[in-house]
Amino acid sequence: MFxxxxxxxxxxxxxxxxxxxxxxxxxxxxxxxxxxxIQRGAQDVVAPIETGANRALKPVRDLFGWLGDTFDxxxxxxxxxxxxxxxxxxxxxxxxxxxxxxxxxxxxxxRRTDGFPGATNPxxxxxxxxxxxxxxxxxxxxxxxxDGIRPDQPVIxxxxxxxKVTQVSGGSAxxxxxxxxxxxxxxxxxxxxxxxxxxxxxxxxDDLLLDFVQKxxxxxxxxxxxxxxxxxxxxxxxxxxxxxxxxxxxxxxxEVELYQRVHLKPFADLRRIDFVQVLTKRPGARAGxxxx
Amino acid sequence: MRVGLxxxxxxxxQLSGLGQLRVLGGHFDLxxxxxxxxxxxxxxxxxxxxxxxxxxxxxxxxxxxxGASSLVxxxxxxxxxxxxxxxxxxxxxLPIPVGAxxxxxxxxxxxxxxxxxxxGTASVSGxxxxxxxxxxxxxxxxALPLFGLVRRVIRPSLAxxxxxxxxxxxxxxxxxxxxxxxxxx
Numbered sequence: 001m002f003x004x005x006x007x008x009x010x011x012x013x014x015x016x017x018x019x020x021x022x023x024x025x026x027x028x029x030x031x032x033x034x035x036x037x038i039q040r041g042a043q044d045v046v047a048p049i050e051t052g053a054n055r056a057l058k059p060v061r062d063l064f065g066w067l068g069d070t071f072d073x074x075x076x077x078x079x080x081x082x083x084x085x086x087x088x089x090x091x092x093x094x095x096x097x098x099x100x101x102x103x104x105x106x107x108x109x110x111r112r113t114d115g116f117p118g119a120t121n122p123x124x125x126x127x128x129x130x131x132x133x134x135x136x137x138x139x140x141x142x143x144x145x146x147d148g149i150r151p152d153q154p155v156i157x158x159x160x161x162x163x164k165v166t167q168v169s170g171g172s173a174x175x176x177x178x179x180x181x182x183x184x185x186x187x188x189x190x191x192x193x194x195x196x197x198x199x200x201x202x203x204x205x206d207d208l209l210l211d212f213v214q215k216x217x218x219x220x221x222x223x224x225x226x227x228x229x230x231x232x233x234x235x236x237x238x239x240x241x242x243x244x245x246x247x248x249x250x251x252x253x254x255e256v257e258l259y260q261r262v263h264l265k266p267f268a269d270l271r272r273i274d275f276v277q278v279l280t281k282r283p284g285a286r287a288g289x290x291x292x
Numbered sequence: 293m294r295v296g297l298x299x300x301x302x303x304x305x306q307l308s309g310l311g312q313l314r315v316l317g318g319h320f321d322l323x324x325x326x327x328x329x330x331x332x333x334x335x336x337x338x339x340x341x342x343x344x345x346x347x348x349x350x351x352x353x354x355x356x357x358x359g360a361s362s363l364v365x366x367x368x369x370x371x372x373x374x375x376x377x378x379x380x381x382x383x384x385x386l387p388i389p390v391g392a393x394x395x396x397x398x399x400x401x402x403x404x405x406x407x408x409x410x411x412g413t414a415s416v417s418g419x420x421x422x423x424x425x426x427x428x429x430x431x432x433x434x435a436l437p438l439f440g441l442v443r444r445v446i447r448p449s450l451a452x453x454x455x456x457x458x459x460x461x462x463x464x465x466x467x468x469x470x471x472x473x474x475x476x477x
Contacts, residue, residue: 009337010336010337013337013340013341014336014337014340014366014370017340017341017343017344017362017366017370018363018366018367020344020359020362021344021347021359021360021362021363021366022359022363023359024348024351024358024359024362025357025358025359025360025363025409026359027358027359028357028358028359029357029409035358038352039351039352039355039358042352042353043352043353043355046304046353049304049308050304050307050308050353051308053304053305053308053309054308054309056309057305057308057309057310057313060309060313061309061312061313064313064314064315065313065314067315068314068315068316071316
């Protein structure tokens with residue numbers, strides 16, 4: 001198809017172009033060559049043409065840019081939605097972990113307070129269910145008979161007394177809170193030692209009533225109320241002495257009534273309990289709280 | 293002269309407009325298509341010369357390493373021209389695969405050459421390959437009209453227009469057995 005001369009000329013042309021390219025590459029990498037100046041000069045010459053072409057093509061570029069941005073925006077939207085969902089999940093996890101940590105820290109701190117009964121062999125448990133009513137009456141925890149939990153064992157939450165165990169199954173237990181209408185806890189105000197019975201103001205988990213406090217022992221606002229661990233020959237309180245319950249918030253002094261009505265705010269936030277400790281062992285009498 | 297203006301226009305439009313036009317992460321690249329178009333209609337030696345000149349202009353105006361684009365584009369021009377000379381293609385849609393092949397050769401070979409010369413030991417991310425694929429697809433889409441435009445521009449300079457020659461070769465088939473129109477049996 002082609003004669004030898006043509007073939008030779010064609011190959012020679014290719015070799016010449018490749019060689020010229022290699023020479024250009026070599027010159028580019030040698031410092032101080034003329035190529036840099038030529039490049040700068042050529043760019044100066046062509047710059048006005050490039051500027052004109054750039055302006056002329058701007059509408060086309062904008063159109064394609066808009067189309068590209070639309071596609072990208074769709075992808076970005078999906079990506080950001082996924083990111084937001086992930087961050088929400090992470091935030092919820094972290095908030096839950098922080099709340100759990102606060103409550104566990106509170107439980108540990110409570111047991112270290114002065115006057116708290118020792119050797120109670122506490123069993124930590126997570127709240128797995130709450131009573132569906134609005135009366136904050138009971139909760140269910142994830143520890144049961146197999147963990148040494150028995151009925152009538154006291155239960156504490158971060159801050160103070162929470163209630164007592166009322167029903168136990170193999171792996172869970174029902175805890176009746178001190179805000180339940182059937183609850184009654186013998187308690188005393190420290191430091192003056194006035195005794196009474198803590199009863200709930202039903203429907204008000206932030207307000208407990210220390211009733212049957214004799215008028216002779218004047219109770220002041222701000223006093224701390226702890227379990228008294230009352231015991232006689234026939235009756236014995238199930239709550240050991242010295243568990244903090246709450247702080248006196250108000251005292252009603254009615255001339256007609258025989259007793260003072262002391263309102264107290266419980267230390268434990270009974271509306272938001274996630275962890276509790278069941279005191280599975282009854283301690284012996286312990287000093288630390290002044291006797292009445 | 294016509295080829296020179298065509299190359300200059302293509303390089304300027306490429307640098308000032310199309311190079312900045314991002315479509316799905318890639319961009320149109322006129323240079324290999326124009327070189328491929330000239331080589332497709334003019335042959336291997338003009339193709340190599342056009343490739344060298346286009347590369348020279350591109351490197352000159354884009355302030356790249358001189359000679360890198362020339363080396364790759366003259367090889368592309370030579371290859372496309374040789375394809376035309378050996379196969380003597382006549383199908384009207386052939387510019388599409390030829391343009392795609394030129395674009396593939398350009399993005400791969402130029403990527404490799406510039407990687408060796410300028411980039412060095414940096415790692416290559418998947419985005420580079422995505423951009424290469426998109427660029428090849430975009431070039432394939434515009435190959436047919438661009439080859440037509442190149443043919444229109446360089447036609448007066450062509451010694452022989454291969455498409456015209458093929459058409460002349462095919463014309464007797466349209467006539468009758470005696471070689472005269474209107475005498476079909």
